[in-house]
Amino acid sequence: MSNQTLRFILLLLLSSSVFSWKKEEFRNCNQTPFCKRARSRTPGSCSLTATDVTISDGDLTANLIPKHTNESESESKPLILTLSVYQDGILRLKIDEQHSSKTRFQVPDVVVSHFQETKLYLQRLTNEDLNGPSSVVYLSDGYSAVIRHDPFELFIRNDNSGDRVISLNSHGLFDFEQLREKNEGENWEENFRTHTDKRPYGPQSISFDVSFYDADFVYGIPERATSLALKPTRGPNVDESEPYRLFNLDVFEYIHDSPFGLYGSIPFMLSHGKVRGTSGFFWLNAAEMQIDVLAPGWDAESGISLPSSQNRIDTMWMSEAGVVDAFFFVGPNPKDVLRQYVAVTGAPALPQMFAVAYHQCRWNYRDEEDVENVDAKFDEFDIPYDVLWLDIEHTDGKRYFTWDRVLFPNPEEMQRKLAGKGRHMVTIVDPHIKRDDNFHLHKEASEKGYYVKDSNGNDFDGWCWPGSSSYADTLNPEIRSWWADKFSYQSYVGSTPSLYIWNDMNEPSVFNGPEVTMPRDALHYGGVEHREVHNAYGYYFHMATAEGLLKRGEGKDRPFVLSRALFAGSQRYGAVWTGDNSADWDHLRVSVPMVLTLGLTGMSFSGADVGGFFGNPEPELLVRWYQLGAYYPFFRAHAHHDTKRREPWLFGERKTELIRDAIHVRYALLPYFYTLFREANITGAPVARPLWMEFPSDEATFSNDEAFMVGNSILVQGIYTERAKHASVYLPGKQSWYDLRTGTVYKGGVTHKLEVTEESIPAFQRGGTILTRKDRFRRSSTQMTNDPFTLVIALNSSQAAEGELYIDDGSSFGFLEGAFIHRRFIFANGKLTSVNLAPTSGGNVRHTSDVLIERIILLGHAPGSKNALIEPSNQNVDIELGPLWVQRAHSPAFMTIRKPNVRVAEDWTIKIL
Numbered sequence: 076m077s078n079q080t081l082r083f084i085l086l087l088l089l090s091s092s093v094f095s096w097k098k099e100e101f102r103n104c105n106q107t108p109f110c111k112r113a114r115s116r117t118p119g120s121c122s123l124t125a126t127d128v129t130i131s132d133g134d135l136t137a138n139l140i141p142k143h144t145n146e147s148e149s150e151s152k153p154l155i156l157t158l159s160v161y162q163d164g165i166l167r168l169k170i171d172e173q174h175s176s177k178t179r180f181q182v183p184d185v186v187v188s189h190f191q192e193t194k195l196y197l198q199r200l201t202n203e204d205l206n207g208p209s210s211v212v213y214l215s216d217g218y219s220a221v222i223r224h225d226p227f228e229l230f231i232r233n234d235n236s237g238d239r240v241i242s243l244n245s246h247g248l249f250d251f252e253q254l255r256e257k258n259e260g261e262n263w264e265e266n267f268r269t270h271t272d273k274r275p276y277g278p279q280s281i282s283f284d285v286s287f288y289d290a291d292f293v294y295g296i297p298e299r300a301t302s303l304a305l306k307p308t309r310g311p312n313v314d315e316s317e318p319y320r321l322f323n324l325d326v327f328e329y330i331h332d333s334p335f336g337l338y339g340s341i342p343f344m345l346s347h348g349k350v351r352g353t354s355g356f357f358w359l360n361a362a363e364m365q366i367d368v369l370a371p372g373w374d375a376e377s378g379i380s381l382p383s384s385q386n387r388i389d390t391m392w393m394s395e396a397g398v399v400d401a402f403f404f405v406g407p408n409p410k411d412v413l414r415q416y417v418a419v420t421g422a423p424a425l426p427q428m429f430a431v432a433y434h435q436c437r438w439n440y441r442d443e444e445d446v447e448n449v450d451a452k453f454d455e456f457d458i459p460y461d462v463l464w465l466d467i468e469h470t471d472g473k474r475y476f477t478w479d480r481v482l483f484p485n486p487e488e489m490q491r492k493l494a495g496k497g498r499h500m501v502t503i504v505d506p507h508i509k510r511d512d513n514f515h516l517h518k519e520a521s522e523k524g525y526y527v528k529d530s531n532g533n534d535f536d537g538w539c540w541p542g543s544s545s546y547a548d549t550l551n552p553e554i555r556s557w558w559a560d561k562f563s564y565q566s567y568v569g570s571t572p573s574l575y576i577w578n579d580m581n582e583p584s585v586f587n588g589p590e591v592t593m594p595r596d597a598l599h600y601g602g603v604e605h606r607e608v609h610n611a612y613g614y615y616f617h618m619a620t621a622e623g624l625l626k627r628g629e630g631k632d633r634p635f636v637l638s639r640a641l642f643a644g645s646q647r648y649g650a651v652w653t654g655d656n657s658a659d660w661d662h663l664r665v666s667v668p669m670v671l672t673l674g675l676t677g678m679s680f681s682g683a684d685v686g687g688f689f690g691n692p693e694p695e696l697l698v699r700w701y702q703l704g705a706y707y708p709f710f711r712a713h714a715h716h717d718t719k720r721r722e723p724w725l726f727g728e729r730k731t732e733l734i735r736d737a738i739h740v741r742y743a744l745l746p747y748f749y750t751l752f753r754e755a756n757i758t759g760a761p762v763a764r765p766l767w768m769e770f771p772s773d774e775a776t777f778s779n780d781e782a783f784m785v786g787n788s789i790l791v792q793g794i795y796t797e798r799a800k801h802a803s804v805y806l807p808g809k810q811s812w813y814d815l816r817t818g819t820v821y822k823g824g825v826t827h828k829l830e831v832t833e834e835s836i837p838a839f840q841r842g843g844t845i846l847t848r849k850d851r852f853r854r855s856s857t858q859m860t861n862d863p864f865t866l867v868i869a870l871n872s873s874q875a876a877e878g879e880l881y882i883d884d885g886s887s888f889g890f891l892e893g894a895f896i897h898r899r900f901i902f903a904n905g906k907l908t909s910v911n912l913a914p915t916s917g918g919n920v921r922h923t924s925d926v927l928i929e930r931i932i933l934l935g936h937a938p939g940s941k942n943a944l945i946e947p948s949n950q951n952v953d954i955e956l957g958p959l960w961v962q963r964a965h966s967p968a969f970m971t972i973r974k975p976n977v978r979v980a981e982d983w984t985i986k987i988l
C-alpha cells in the first residue's frame with residue numbers, strides 16, 4: 076500500500092466534521108513558480124516592439140520582437156500577433172509563438188462556429204502618432220483599436236471623446252515564455268507535497284496587464300466564495316493576499332470570503348463605472364490562471380504614465396500555458412457586454428420548464444421505499460416539487476449507469492410512478508470509471524484507449540469514490556460521441572425518458588492527486604498535457620453528457636444536465652451549482668454574489684444548495700434559505716450523507732408552512748422565470764442580476780451584493796442573520812416599489828429600514844412592470860400547463876407599466892421553429908393592451924393557446940373605477956377589490972379584474988372605465 080493510499084484511507088476514516096478547509100493542501104502563488112515569477116516582474120520590463128504591422132486577410136497582423144535583440148539568446152524568435160474585429164464591438168487578439176517542437180494548446184469547441192461569420196474584414200490601417208508611432212483600425216461605430224508599436228501596447232479608444240476604454244500591456248508587464256530546449260543541468264521538475272510534475276516542456280507561461288478605464292469596480296472571474304465587486308489583491312493599503320485563482324478544484328468545505336478558486340473557471344472580467352458604463356475582457360485559456368486586481372497607486376514608482384484624467388482599474392493576468400486568445404468587449408451597457416460575450420461563447424440553453432421548478436436532493440435517498448415515501452409526503456403536505464435526485468449510493472458500487480439492485484430493484488417503475496405526477500428523476504454520473512475488469516464501461520474504455528494517460532503513457536489511475544478509477548478523455552470528439560451513446564435507453568439499463576443527469580466531481584476530483592485533482596503532466600488526446608486543458612476538462616465532460624441526452628431522445632427533448640465543474644461556454648450545456656457549501660449564515664449570504672457572478676459570466680442557470688450541504692441548519696436558517704433559494708435561477712435542496720434528514724415537513728407545522736409558502740412563490744412565478752430564461756437564451760442577460768445591471772448609473776448599487784434583481788421586475792433582499800427584526804433595503808431608481816406579498820408601496824432611491832418577520836424575506840415588484848403568475852398550486856409544474864394566468868400590473872408615476880410573457884411546450888425544440896407564444900402587455904392611458912412579439916401568432920403551441928387570463932390586479936391605480944371594457948369582444952367586466960394573493964384573503968385589497976377571460980395568445984385591450 077502506498078503512502079498516498081494510506082493517507083486516503085485515513086482521510087475516509089475520520090469523520091467529515093473533523094476536517095475543514097486545509098490551506099496547505101493547495102498551492103499558493105509563492106509555491107507556483109510561474110505565478111511567483113510573474114508577480115515579481117516590474118512594470119516596464121516588457122521590451123517587445125511591434126514590427127511589420129499590416130493588414131492581411133482582413134486581420135491586422137504584426138510581429139513582436141524584443142527591442143534589444145541579443146543574438147546569443149535563443150528565445151528571441153518573434154511572436155506572431157493577429158488582431159481581428161467582429162460585429163457589435165468585439166475585438167480578438169491572438170499572440171502565439173512560431174512553430175516549435177510542440178504546438179501550444181488552443182482551447183477547441185468553446186467559440187461557437189457562427190462567430191467566425193461575424194468577422195469584419197479590415198481594409199484600412201491608419202498611422203497616428205500617439206505617444207509614438209501607432210496603427211489604428213476601425214472597431215465599431217465610435218470605437219477604434221490602436222496598436223502602439225514601441226513599446227508594444229494595445230488599447231481601445233472612444234473616438235468621440237478620445238478616451239481609452241480598455242488596454243493591454245500599458246504597464247509593460249507582458250511576458251511570453253517561449254518553448255525552448257532544456258539548458259544543460261537545468262531541472263524542469265516541480266514538486267508540491269508528495270507530488271512531482273515532470274514538466275517535460277519546461278516553462279511556457281504567459282502574463283500581461285489589462286487596464287479598465289473609467290471603471291469604479293471589476294466583477295466576474297468565477298468561481299469563488301467572495302464579494303461581487305472584486306477587492307484589490309495587491310497595492311497600497313491592501314493586505315497582501317493571494318491573487319484570484321482560476322483552477323478547477325474539489326475544495327472540501329470551502330470557506331467564504333476567499334479569493335481561492337473553486338470548482339469552475341471563467342476567465343472573463345467585466346468593469347463598470349458611472350461615466351463609462353461596462354466593458355469586458357475574456358481570455359480563452361484553460362490552464363491554471365492567477366489574476367491580481369491592483370489597488371490605485373500600485374505602480375507609483377514605475378515611472379509609467381497613463382492618461383491621468385481617467386479613473387482606472389489595473390489587473391494582472393497570469394497563465395501557466397496556452398496562447399493569448401483574448402476578446403475585448405466595448406459594452407457600453409451591462410447587457411451589451413453580455414450579448415457580446417455570448418456571441419463568442421454561445422447563449423445559455425433554454426431549460427425545460429420542470430428544471431426551472433423545485434428540486435429535492437439528498438445524498439442519499441436510500442432505496443425505492445424512501446423515494447416513494449418522500450414523494451408521497453410532498454403530496455401529503457401539499458408542497459409542489461418537480462424532480463427527485465439520487466446521489467452516488469444508488470449505483471452498484473459507484474459504477475455509474477448501474478443500479479444497486481437490492482435497493483433499487485425496479486428503477487423503471489419508480490421513475491414511471493413519479494412521471495405519473497408530472498415529476499422527473501435525476502441520477503448522478505461522474506467522470507471517474509471504476510477500474511474493474513467485469514465492468515463493461517471500463518473494459519470498453521481501456522480496450523479502445525479512451526482514458527486520459529499518465530505521464531508514462533499508461534491509463535491514468537487515481538482514487539475516487541469507487542476506489543481505483545480512470546477518466547474518459549472527453550477532449551476527444553470521438554470519445555465524447557462514445558460517452559454520449561452510453562445514455563441510450565438500451566445502454567443505460569433502468570433509465571426512462573423522465574430521467575436526467577447530474578455530473579459531479581468533474582474538475583476532475585482525484586482524491587490522491589496533487590491538490591485533489593489530476594497531475595498536470597497527465598496526457599490527453601493529441602499529446603495535450605493536462606496542465607493545458609485542466610480548467611475545461613469538466614466542460615467537455617458536461618458537453619458529452621448533454622449530447623448523450625440529446626441522442627437518446629433523438630433530439631426531441633431539451634437535455635437537463637447539472638455540472639459542478641464549469642468553464643466559459645458551459646451555459647450551452649445546462650445548469651451548475653456552487654458545490655459543497657455549508658449550513659451557516661455566511662454561506663447563505665455568499666451564495667448571492669456567487670450566483671450573480673456566474674450570471675455575469677454567461678452562466679444564467681445556477682444556484683446554491685438550499686440548506687447548505689455540510690452540517691445541520693437550524694430550522695430558522697433552513698427557512699431563510701428556502702425563502703432566498705426560491706429566487707435562485709436553479710432551486711435545489713441538497714444535503715450531505717452525514718447530516719440529519721431535513722425534508723420540508725420535519726421541523727413542525729409552522730416551519731412546514733413557511734417552506735411551503737416559499738416554494739409556492741417560486742411556482743407562482745414560474746411563467747416569469749421561464750420568460751427570463753428565454754431572454755437569457757436570446758441575449759445572454761442573466762436571470763438573477765446585480766442591481767447595477769438594471770440601474771447602471773446608480774452608484775449606490777455598484778457593490779451591493781446582498782440584494783439582487785430577478786429579471787428587470789423583482790428585487791430580492793436576503794436575510795442573513797438570526798432572529799432578524801429589521802432589514803435595511805436600498806430600493807434604486809425613481810419609480811415606486813411594491814412589496815411582492817402585501818402590495819405596500821415604497822419610494823425608490825431611498826434606503827428603507829423595514830420590519831421583517833419570519834414569513835418572508837423582503838421582495839418587491841418594480842413600478843412600471845407587469846408580472847405574470849400562475850396562482851393554482853399543483854403537484855408539479857407539468858400539471859400547471861393549462862392553468863390560467865394572473866397579471867400583476869405595478870404602475871409607476873405616469874400610471875404606466877409593461878411586461879413580457881414567453882410560453883412554449885416547456886420541453887421540446889419546437890420553439891426554435893417558431894412554436895411559441897411571446898406577448899408584450901402594455902398598460903398606458905388607462906388601457907391594457909396585449910401585443911404579439913412572436914413572428915407567428917403562436918397558435919401552433921398545442922394546449923397552451925387556449926389558456927386564459929383569470930385575474931388582473933392593478934397596483935398603484937387611482938381609485939374609483941368600477942368597470943372595464945374588453946375589446947374586441949366588446950364585453951363589460953366589473954372591477955372589484957381583491958387580495959394580491961388569493962391564499963391571503965386577509966391582506967389589503969387592490970383593484971382587480973376577475974375573469975376577464977381573454978386568451979393569452981390573442982390580441983386584446985382592456986380599457987378601465
Ligand SMILES: *[C@@H]1O[C@H](CO)[C@@H](O)[C@H](O)[C@H]1NC(C)=O
Nearest residue numbers: 143144145146147148149150
Ligand atoms: C546576451 O545574453 C547573454 C546570456 O543571457 C548575456 O550573458 C549577455 O550579457 C547578453 N548581451 C547583451 C549585449 O545584453
Ligand SMILES: *[C@@H]1O[C@H](CO)[C@@H](O)[C@H](O)[C@H]1NC(C)=O
Nearest residue numbers: 422423424425426633756757
Ligand atoms: C436557446 O436554447 C436552445 C435549446 O437549448 C439552443 O438550441 C439554442 O441554441 C439557444 N439559443 C438561441 C439563440 O436560441
Ligand SMILES: *[C@@H]1O[C@H](CO)[C@@H](O)[C@H](O)[C@H]1NC(C)=O
Nearest residue numbers: 810843871872873875876877
Ligand atoms: C413608466 O413605465 C413605462 C413602462 O415601463 C415607461 O415607459 C415610462 O417611462 C415609465 N415612466 C416613468 C415616469 O418612470
